[in-house]
Amino acid sequence: MTNKYQLGDEAADALREIGNIGAAHAATALSQILHQTVEMQVPQVELIPFDEIADVVGGPEAIVACVYLKVTGDLSGNMFFIQSLDSAKQLTGEVLSEVKQIELLNDLEMSALGEMGNILTASYLSSLTDFTKLKMYPSIPYISIDMAQAILTIGLLSDAPMGDYALVIHTSIHNSKAMEKAHIFLLPDPGQEVVLLHALGMEIQK
Amino acid sequence: MIHKVGMADAKAAKEGDSLRTLGLGSCVGITLYDELTKVGGMAHIMLPVSNMDKEVNPAKYADTGIPYLLEMVLSLGAAKARLKAKIAGGAQMFANAHGLEVIRVGPRNVEAVQETLGKLNIPIVASAVGGNFGRTIELDCMTGKLGIRTAQFGESVI
Numbered sequence: 001m002t003n004k005y006q007l008g009d010e011a012a013d014a015l016r017e018i019g020n021i022g023a024a025h026a027a028t029a030l031s032q033i034l035h036q037t038v039e040m041q042v043p044q045v046e047l048i049p050f051d052e053i054a055d056v057v058g059g060p061e062a063i064v065a066c067v068y069l070k071v072t073g074d075l076s077g078n079m080f081f082i083q084s085l086d087s088a089k090q091l092t093g094e095v096l097s098e099v100k101q102i103e104l105l106n107d108l109e110m111s112a113l114g115e116m117g118n119i120l121t122a123s124y125l126s127s128l129t130d131f132t133k134l135k136m137y138p139s140i141p142y143i144s145i146d147m148a149q150a151i152l153t154i155g156l157l158s159d160a161p162m163g164d165y166a167l168v169i170h171t172s173i174h175n176s177k178a179m180e181k182a183h184i185f186l187l188p189d190p191g192q193e194v195v196l197l198h199a200l201g202m203e204i205q206k
Numbered sequence: 207m208i209h210k211v212g213m214a215d216a217k218a219a220k221e222g223d224s225l226r227t228l229g230l231g232s233c234v235g236i237t238l239y240d241e242l243t244k245v246g247g248m249a250h251i252m253l254p255v256s257n258m259d260k261e262v263n264p265a266k267y268a269d270t271g272i273p274y275l276l277e278m279v280l281s282l283g284a285a286k287a288r289l290k291a292k293i294a295g296g297a298q299m300f301a302n303a304h305g306l307e308v309i310r311v312g313p314r315n316v317e318a319v320q321e322t323l324g325k326l327n328i329p330i331v332a333s334a335v336g337g338n339f340g341r342t343i344e345l346d347c348m349t350g351k352l353g354i355r356t357a358q359f360g361e362s363v364i
Contacts, residue, residue, distance in 0.1 A: 051212040060228035063357050142300035146357050149229025150340025151299050164214050
């Protein structure tokens, strides 16, 4: 299978800037919650084959803690706040000021993680709305701790006009204490990148 | 050797080989096996029904992926009358997400797989579907046994 659908450099730059603005606001929000410096990396905008999406977070079977929010409105898509289980425990421990030494997250930690996903996503999307004038509404946060690919599939389920590829706007962030990075993914539903680019005054060539 | 079956992919293999697909969530893994010729096949479907568009990948959908897989195992020498199916996956990964339509895709995939296999008169001899956890599956073409690995509930063989 060949990738017949390509993103031009200019379009990729524009989408990267979207990722930059959104993630910067999300990182700022996280920094305020944690009272710590949060660093972020330059966002990446890629068309990734379905099979390789989980590689970004450690492989298809890597156990991850994921907060998922469905985005509806002028732009439909999917937001994921995703990290290793250890990283999630560390992060919720910072917020709750205690770390329980059990293998999985307890209810309080799950709730804290979901709320962080909620705040990060709200910051991310509201900054995009300011920038693009597109209205976007996140769902409530949904949490799952399991194999990365099994979880991420939920963002890949629309009938993709571009074949088995997904457009992924990806940023990784980490606080000063964490060894591992947490990831923020924005996966516009297939075809929705056109909406984003149009809002930025660009037309995509097909 | 172990053949890796990706998402929206299907492969067939013979005695001595295994077929494996990783991280099934709402997706369903379907295996077809002929114990006489020891030919096996595995598909990893993502959605229940294709829109019959020319350009789609048949392995992505239950209704087109299973006939596509059937052709593959028949071409390796399996006989349709001897084929037995096993299925796994079709989970709802986000247990609390009742309001979202997309969440229902796991059960819908399972229904579509059962229906398609029924139309083809291929019996389902074992299944491990539903729940809210991911599964990695591996078919041993020597025995037809399907190994299932999960993150939270260990391993099993069906």
